[in-house]
Amino acid sequence: MAIPVEMKDLTFVYRGARKPAIKNINLRIMNGEFVVVTGPTGCGKTTLCRCFNGLIPHFHHGKMIGQIKVNGVETRERKVSDLSQTVGFVFQDPENQLVALNVERELAFAPENLGLPREEIKARVEEAIEMVGIDHLRSNAPYELSGGEQQRVAIASVLTLKPSILVLDEPTSNLDPVSAKKVVILLKQLNKEYGMIIILIEHRLDLVAPYSSRVLVMSNGEIVVEGEPRKALSNDYVEKLGVGIPRILKLFKGLGVVRDGQNLPLTPDEAIRILI
Template structure:
């Protein structure tokens, strides 16, 4: 498989920080792969994402060693503006990324700065609005929209650049269940398009549905990585570092501790219903 992002031996400490935010990070993300990143607050998840787009160390300075190659570009040798043409990134707070007085102009902002023809800009706006499901909100002021809709506008702005890679840093952290579902509908479409996606997310139930692989971080290090089911079924590991496993997985873990035999731990409610129904039938 062809790498989309390669991180080799990266250690980074922000200026005036007492200790590194990243310590000896090695990670390869392959094209078309969906990677979930989990870990407690302060684990280094956001900093890791910022290295992928070159914001660290090109804009946010500090002591940086190692190498990051994203979409074929060594991040220390290219401007963030150049990397952002291949990599879209959205942050926890969508309002911090929204600048324009209506949705259409917000989405057009990036392509216009590339000097693209009007027809191409229009095509990209239409494409991005369709993916996120906001075709009827072209003229709406982003700040008059719900949290989930604002996050979708931020995603659409990235999509208008036609990125090969999308990096989503806790896009649902400030959203209610309805807003969360809106964002994940968009994520589902991005995955169906075959985009390479890196998502930091504390809602492990949601990651269980989409992720091909999970990276576990703690105190600036990658402490575990592997297939989604393997990682999210390791209840003791996740609890140890303060990450909540999927609720269905936690219930299954407690049942197993009480002597109920389970071939595997469910990750979703649907899986739990199926597995627990078989247990009841067996009795």
């Protein structure tokens, strides 16, 4: 089976820019993964994610060197509209993504644009409503919804294209902590129950690291640290970059109570297990 995402020495320079926004990225993402991408503002997270669904190089122009393949095919050779059926992309601000008068119409929009038969469109809308748990919102207008509800609708509207990979660019940054947590739990459910690959750009690591299988830390356009979240986020270099590492991990690192070979905790529950 083809590798879901494979980047080889991928570098991209936006048109008119003097230096690359991402450089020499080598990355493979496999089935079942929940990847968190983090790093200081301007380090290239959004640029990296624009490569997964072909927005780079097809929509944002510039010079792309190296290679990115999705399911074994170079994105250069595929249209964004084709790629959107493999890679769903959810933006930071759902308001910009929602266009229709009610939620059901919103969800039908993308499959209608594919020219699918009516029955198929209906089935996909129902499935997305079920997956995301928004049955009670189906007749509401997107602008009447709370930020968290809008973000769920934005996710559902992408799911109607049946992607196997979901990329989300800081989807919780405008949400309160409770709504943000609900969105992250939904992503974990899509990952576990539906086997979707999740690629999540996020700086609230307290919130997302416990759900992730791998963390990528970027700086200056490069992936500088990556790995299992407890290990990657224990790295001193990550703290120096100003990445907001989980407080509990920082505390336990400082206390020095974790034995050699044992992982630092990401959550209070993990911390308690270390102490007892």
